[in-house]
Each structure stands twice: as structure tokens, then as C-alpha cells.
Amino acid sequence: MLIAGRYAWTAITLIFSILMLTFLYLSSKRIYVPQIREHPGVRAIVEAIGRAVEMGRPISYSPGIASIYSTKYAADTAAGLTILNYTARETAKTGAKLIVGIAPPTVLPIAEDIVRTAYLMEGRPEDYIEEETVQFYSPNQWGFATSYVGMMHREHVAANFLFGEHAAEAMVIAESGATVGAMQVAGSTNVYQLPFFLVACDYTLIGEDEFAAAAYLSPDPVQKGIIFGQDLTKIICAIMIVIGALLTTAGIDLLSRILSM
Amino acid sequence: MSVIQLLNRNYKQVIYLCLFVAIAIPLMKPMGLPVPIDQTTRDVYNRIDALQPGDVAVMGSNIGAAIYAEVYPQYVAILEHLFRKEGVKVILVDHGTEGPIFAEKALNEIKAYDRKTYGVDFVHLGYIAGGEAAISGLCRDLHELLEVDYAGHSLEDLPMMDDINDANDFTIVLDFTASADSQFWLNQAYAPYGTEVAFGLVAVKVPDAFAYYTAGQIFGIIESLKGAAQYEVLIGRPGIAVKGMDAQSLAHLLYIVLILLCNVVYFHGRGKR
Amino acid sequence: MAGIWRTAASAVLFVVALTMLVDFAWEDPALQGVATDLNNWAVVIGAFALGLGAYSLIVRHGRIISKKQTMWPYSIVLLLTMFAFIVTGLITGSVTSSEYGWIYSTIIQPLSSTLYGMNAFFIASASYRAFKARSWEALVLLVAAIFIMLKNAPIGYAINPILPAIGGKIWDVAGSTGMRAILIGIGIGTLALGLRVIIGQEKTPLGGAD
């Protein structure tokens, strides 16, 4: 029989799981594909690319230093690569020069493939230069930062994108971007890195913003279903908090008693 | 090349030197600024002070060389306070690969082996791999998971371990860590068994833990070197942490001045354009 | 052949995760015994996993040395240091032996603490060049950060106790609003990703799609 003190846990886990799996299923079968709002972060990416085209200076992009298989940051790297796909298509369309800096060896082939197909799909395969457009620097955090910063200064980039997982080296990169005068857009789920991105870059996507932007930009309907499933559970939590607060104000701690069952 | 141009071009090295000096001077000549005590530190002190003989205090540790400066001073101060409490049993367990080294270092620093008897008053279980599974295994059924302590003594030979089987027998758990590991004790000791948990954390982890503190899920937080200094003051044993606080103050002033300078230059420039 | 292993792995993942989840809610001694065994087995596999880093380093740096790729002398130093620690640890029989403690505090401790603290310097130079209040949001962040810094360092209290008091108030609001929502978000995000991995929709953690 059910263990006392964990009824609420069981109920909430079941309800949330059913909601998430239902909308995952509905979106994968294209029965219901939720609409994700255009995130201000996406608008900042478009604006940064436009600025680079106007000034005729290149764009630098880093999809993060975490390997594609690291269990902790796999989702971050995947979002970083989805946004890379969109950025590569936009730069191909507008004719701007894109330079992608790579640290993890496992991400290199995937990134090259993404950018090559993006240029092909926009009908400008000749703009993709092997070893040039996507450059592998070093799997080591500081080796990568030094080479990436050197590239930014040499190329005098006008826009710089930092997505996926970045750690302490991001400070050095973001600072160099500011000194070069590039418009910088960053995204991270690493809460300890976010404050510095928020003040050093022009726009920063906070935590799940990165996944929402990736879902908005990606054609895959399942990503939208996953986001919507989580939206509903967050709305339920918000409603519970409002009801709980109102009830306790009236002196009835019904909700917190239910939640402690 | 005039000096101003040289300084401006190498502004980074100039700033690094300023930070180095801002920290080095107070370390050599402490200013002795008063250290205000936070309520989160006082709550841990009061709870430990209220421990009765026979209570069991578990000290979890994920201390490694990287976070040593922030968390190790807390670990030693609290271990010292626990050893002053008559009859309180202490269990040291490590869920970080470098934990055992700092546990033994702390035990020797407070002369634990001379003050109390190993196996009766305190035990060091050593490192257990597996992250959250290690903590959950410890809390579910300690003797099923572990047969020996860190030095290889069988748990049967340690009398104190006979009546300690799972998290219900832990009176309080104090976890000293930098990463998400502190969450493991909340998930595997507090949630299922309601064990009282408190954290000794690196500064950058404290904002997360503060939300648990205000929700009453943990009974206290020792906040980085600052918390260690406050605890050293509370137990009347000022050490490296108190000395470090003066360096902390000067360094913080430098950061604030740099940020203000940066924005003054920025807004001045924007004003002109 | 590989297909069978992959389906077997997905089945193991599904059954193990479900057993451990049901064990949290349903009181059953037999189930509890199985869950405890699975838990302790995971700890043992975790112990083996500690050696994976060494295996991949030996393979990668061994290749760098054999092919004399750039910086190959550094790879020799890396492997020599690794074996020195392994041999010392195994011979002395414990991580807390005096010899092991000596090489640990002489090599790992200075290197790790210096590198981990290095960011303090990079943040200082960035404070002067990059931390601009470009937007209202950045301004709110910087003002909040400065007040909390004055709460964190005793100098704030020494200048004027009102400064740490304001810092404390901002800290309380930040802790009880933004932080609380982030924690709820992490809880929900973990459930979402966990479910997708359990039902096999998300393949990356299990070693990618190949």
C-alpha cells in the first residue's frame, strides 16, 4: 500500500508525467503542435546578424565546450547546435562571413555537417570553406578560449554568439567581444555563468530560454510538444501557489496539509 | 610609448596586480574589521550546541583541492564544536573523491584521536562512489552498503555503528560541498526520513540553498569563508577565515570601483555621441 | 547483434527506473530489497566508471605521443604524473597514507586551487571593460550585485550598516522569488528529461544515436 507522506508526491509525479507524455505524443504525431512565442533572444540574433552584414564584418559562433555525450550538458549542446543551424542559414542567405569555433572533438563533425548543409540549402555551397568556416581549436578550456579570442581580434568580428555550455573561460571571451565592439548574444543553463553573460553581452537567454529558442527555430514538432508539456506543469504550480497563499491568509492551511500527506 | 598608453594597453595586467595587492596586504597586516554574524550561521551553531549525548551527527564532505579555501575552514570549525559536545557521536563520510584526505587532515588538526576513541565516539567511513546512489544507499541500509570504514576496519568491530542502520538514526546531517551533491542529502535523507539537514557551501551555491532555508527544508547554511569566519568567532577559535575577511573587504571594494569606473566611462561616451 | 543490446539496454533502463520510482511510493519489503540492491549495484558500477577518464586519456595521449603530434612532450608528462599517483596510491594501500598525502598536497592542491581561483582575476578585468549597464535589466543586476557585495564583505558594515541591510533585503526578495521559481523549474525540467530518457525518446545520454 502507499507510503504515508508520499501520496502528494505520487499524485503530482503522475499528473505531471501524464501531461508531459501526452503532449510529447500529440506533437510527435502532429495531432497538436503547440505554438511557441518568438523569444526576444531570437530577435537579438537576427538583429546581430543584420548589423554584421551592414558593417561587412564576420560573425563568430561557439556551440559550447561540452561534449555531445556529457550527461550533464547534452541538452545544452544540442540547443547550441540547433541555434547554429538557424544562424548558418541566415548568414548564408545574407552573405555574411561565419566563423564557428569548436572545442569538443565529438561536436566538430556534427557542426561541420550542420553548417555545410545549411549553406547548401540556401544555394551558396561555395561560401562554405572547409577548415575555415568551422575551425577546431582545442578540447582544453583555456586553449580554446585563447584561440577563439585571437580569432575575434584578427577577424574584427561584428557579432558573437555563445550558446551551449560555457564555464570560466566565457569571461575572457565575452570581455574580448566587448573590446572588439561586437554585438554579443549568449545563452546558458549554468546559473553561475549567467550573471556575467547578462552584464557582458547585449542579450542573454536564461536557462530554459535556450531550449525554447531552439524549439522555436527548429522544424521538429516534438521539441515544441516537450516545451508545452512543461509549460502546463509550471502553470499548475503557479496556480497552487496562489491558492495556497490565499488559503493560508484565511487561516486554512489546507493545501500545505494536502501537500504533506 | 608614454606610461599612460602603456597602462591603457596592458590594462588587464594592471588590474590583476591591483587585485593581487588588495588581497596580499591585509593577509600580511590584518585590519581587524568586525565580522557581523548571519542568522544562517547562528542557526547551525545553536542546533549543534543543543545536541544531547547519544545524538549522531553525520558530516558529509565533497571537499576538493579546488574549493578547499572556502569550505575546509568551516569543516574544521564545526568538527571542533562537535568534539566539544560530550557523548555526541560523529560520522564522517565522503561523496567526493578528495574528501577522505581532508577528513583525516581535519581530524588530525583538532587532535581527534587523542581527545576521543575511534569507533566509540567517531567513525570515518571514507569515500563512496556513485554520487546520489551512495547517499541513498547509506540512508536506506548502511550495513548493506558498507562493510568496512575508510581504513579497512570492519564495521562490526566499531561498537558505535551497532545501533546506526539508516537515516532514522542520524540526528543531524551537515554537508560540506560545492556542487549539486548537497541536494543528494535533501533528496535521500530529508525527503524520505525527515532528517534535519544543514549545508556548508561555497558562496556560489548559497543562493540556491537560501530558498531551501526560507522554506524550512534545511536548518542552516554556512556561507563560504565568511560563514567559516563567523563560526570561528562563535566558538572562540579565530583562524585563517577571520584573517581572510579583511582581504575579502578590500577585494570587494576594488571590484565595485572597477564596475563604477566602467559605467562612468560608458555613459560619458554615450553622452557625447 | 548491436540492435539486441540496444533494446536490452532500453528495457533495463525502463525497468530499473520504474522499480526505483515505485519503491519511493509503494511499501513492499521485496520491492525495497530489489531497489536497495539496484542502488548498491549502481554504486559499484559508478566505482568502475571512475577509471573511464584514465582509459580515454591513455588512449588519446598515447596516440599524440606515438604520432608525435603537437605538444606531445606534455602528453608524456601527463601520463607519467598519472602513473606516479596510481603507483603511490596502490603501494601505500590508502589515499590517506602520509606518502600519498604528501604528493597530493604538493601537486593536486596548489594546481587545482590556483586554476579554480583564476576566474577572480578574469572577472576583475572584465569588470572594468565589459560590465556595462547596457539595458535596464543589466542596471538592476549591477545595482543588486553591488549591494549584496557590501553585505558579503565586512567593509560594507564598517562603512554604513544601511548598505548590508539593503543588500539583505534584495537578497531575501531574490531568494524567495527568482530562486524559488528556478528550483521548481529544475524539478520540472529533470522530470521532463528523465521521462524522455526512460521511454527512449532521448537517446544522447545512452551513447548517442549510432
Add this chain to the structure above:
Amino acid sequence: MTGVDMLAVLISTTLILMMYTILYRENPAFRLGEHIMVGSTVGHAVVLAVFQVRDLAWKKVQSGLATGDIGGIAYVIPMILGILLYFQFSRKYRHISRISLALMLGVGIALSIRGLLFVNVIGQIKGACKPLTSIENVVYMVGVVCVLLYFVYERRASKVAGPLPKIGRYLLMLTMGSYFANSIMGRVSIVIGTLNNLLTVPAFYLIPVALLIVIADALTRRRKAAEP
């Protein structure tokens, strides 16, 4: 101070100064220090792996065989699965390591879902349900709801939410401010720990030596750059 202690101080101080050279520029000394660090920390992990497998599994199998206790002998299974983990490095036999990964992941995911749903979701919701009797509590309740709505991305839902997500993002800035301030306090504390060792007597004398090397290097590089 015995010879061995002097040697320890000499080595550790040299390593500290080698790492600080990154503040000047990326250079061979820093790279050497980094490679030593990676090698030593991974070597340490291997030592622990061996002791862990001995204490947590091999001893149980031995005592199981001696007493005939099936539970003990069963620990052979995780040991085999642990060895199979190493097949993930071979291109051809990678799939063999999947089952060990699956068991570890299955336990890991279940434990985190068990804990986080209880502590982060239910615990924090209970923590947020405070009586709206003081201004703080009203601000806290409305604030949490605003930040939660900021993380809602569906088009219609966020339109209905109106200005609340925008307020949520500003409240998030306060939280990011506390991370900003605490990151600085944490990193400075670590530098304090390192400098505390560096500024003690025997180590202190190596600082001028390091400075001379850096200045000499800077001068030679400037002269080389000046030549046409």
C-alpha cells in the same frame, strides 16, 4: 623544516606561479601545469576506483562465497557490468557497454526525480504558501508566480500572462545579482587561500624569481616584434 618539507614548498610554489603565468599570456609553463593537473587528478580517481571496487563489491563476493550468502555472490553482476563499461571506447563493440550505462542512468534518473519532485517542487510550493499578511509575503508570492510565468513559452499562454513575465525577468535580475556577488566572494576566497600559502616565508622568495622570468620574456618578445 625538514628537507622533505622544503622540497614540498618549492614544488607547490613553483606550480602555483606556473599557473599564474596565464594572467600574462598562455605559455608553455601554464600548459605544463595544466597537463600535470589533469594527469594527477585522473590518477587519483583510478586509485579510488580500485579501493572502491575492493571494499564495495569484491569483499562482499568473498564473504558471500565463504558463507554461501547469495546476496553477496550476486555482487559479481555489477562487477561484470562495470568491466563492460570500458567497451564504450571501441567503435565496434560500443553497444556492449550500454546495459551498464542503462542501469547507472536508470538508478540516477529515478533518484533525482524522487528527490527533486519532493524537495524542489512540493517543498518549494509549500514554502511559497505564506499568509499574505505582510507586504513581503505578497511580493514573494506575486514574484514567484511572475518568474514562473516568465519560463512559460506557449504563445497564447504568454499573451494571457501579459506584463507578468516581464516583471519576472526583472526579478530574475535580482537573483542573478546574488549569484554575481557570491561568485566574486567565492573566487576571491580561493585566491585568499592560495596567496596565504604563497606569502609565507620560504615560498615568498620565489615570487621575484617568477617576476624576473616574465619581464625577461616580455622584453624579448617586444624586441622580436620590433624587428622588421
